[in-house]
Amino acid sequence: MNYHGHVTVGGPPDVRELPALVITKVAVGPYDNNAYLLRCRDTGEQLLIDAANEPETLIRLVNGSLASVVTTHQHGDHWQALRQVVGATGARTFAGRYDAEGIAVPTDTIVDDGDTIRVGRVELTATHLVGHTPGSIALLYDDPKGHPHLFTGDCLFPGGVGNTDKDPKRFASLYGDVVAKVFDRLPDETWVYPGHGKDTTLGDERPQLAAWKSRGW
Template sequence: MTASTSLIHELPTVTVRRAVVSAMANNAYLITHRQSGAQVLIDAADDAPAIRRMLGDAAGDSAAPAALELVATTHRHWDHVRALADIADGVPTAAGRDDAAGIEAESGVAVDRLLGHGDVLQAGGISLHAVHLRGHTPGSIAYVLADGGTTLIFSGDSLFPGGVGNTENDPERFTALLDDVEERLFGAYPDDAVVLPGHGDATTLGAERPSLPEWRGRGW
C-alpha cells in the first residue's frame, strides 16, 4: 500500500503524527514537543522513507529545530521493527524488557532502555508512561501520554477497537492480556482516553468498556 501520513493530534505541548505503512497497515506515530523540538517515534514499523517524510512534515511543529531523540517499540513482532535499524541509527531505543531479545533478533538493534511496568520515558519534555501488557507478546508495552487534559494510549497490538490483540487461541495468554488491559488501562485511565493501536483506527476506553464482559466470554 502507499504510505500515508497525517497530523492527528495538536495538544498544548506536543503534536502527534501518524504514518500508515506496509501491506499490513502498520501505524507509526511521531510525537514532537512544540518548544524543545524533541521527537519520539513509536514503532519504526516499515518504510523508512515514509517515516522520514513524517519527520520532515513535523519539522514545522516546533519552535526549535526538531530532532528525533528516541524510538520506542511496542513489541517484538517483525512488522513493528522492520525500519528500526535504519531509523534508529545513532538514536536511543526503548522497549519492554521481555521483548528486547526478540527485537534484536528481528531487527539487529539492541534495545538501550529496557522497560517494566510503571517506568517513565523522558525526552526533551515528552513524558511517556510504560504499561506492561502481557499476552500478545511477553514484553508488550503501551505508552501513555498525558497533555492538557488529553490522554493518549499507544497500545501496539494489545488493544484495538473491538477487542484485545491476538493470543493465538491460548487461554492463558488471552486471560493474562485481558486482565492486564482491564486493570492497567481501563482501571487506570478515564473513558475519554484515546487508544491509538498498532494497526487501524483509534478508539476510546469509554467506547470499548461496555464490551469487556463480551470479550471475556468469547475468549478472544
C-alpha cells in the same frame, strides 16, 4: 479537532496538536502498521513509536533530529525499519524488558512497568501488558490540559484485545492486564492509538469488556 486517525498506507499522515505535544500518525507497510511521531512543542525533541516499515517514509516524516524510538513489542512487523531509522538519525532505542531480545536491533534502554520515557518536557509512562507477547508495552501521555492518550501497540484495538493465538492462558493474561491496568485506571475520554487501524476511546470499548471475556479472544 480536525484529527480523526484514519490513515492508509501510501496516504498522508494525520496530525493532532495538543498544548504540549504534536502527534503525527502514519500507516506503513504490507501489514498496515501505524507509526506515531511525537514532538514536544517546547523543545522540538521527537520520539517515534514503532519504526514498523518504509524507512524512507519515516525518515521523511521525522524531517530532522530524532531522539528515540520506542518499539511496543517484538513482532517483526513493528520494527522492520528500525535499523535504517536509527542509522539515519542516531536515535536511542527503547523496548520492554521481556521482548528486547526478540528485536533484531539492539535495545539501548530496557523499559519496565511504570518507567517514564521523556520526549523533551513531555513524560510518557510505560505499562507492561502480557499476553500478545511477553514484554509488550503501552505508552501513556496524561495530558495535564486535556484527557489521557494511550499508545497500545497490538494489545488493544477497537473491538478487542490483541491476538493471543487462541491460547486461553495468554488471553486471560492480556485481558486481565488490559482491564486492571488500562480500563480500571483511566477514564472513558482516554484516546487509544493502536498498532494497526483506526483509533478508539476507552469509553467506546468499555461496554464490550464482558463480551470480550465471554468469547475468549
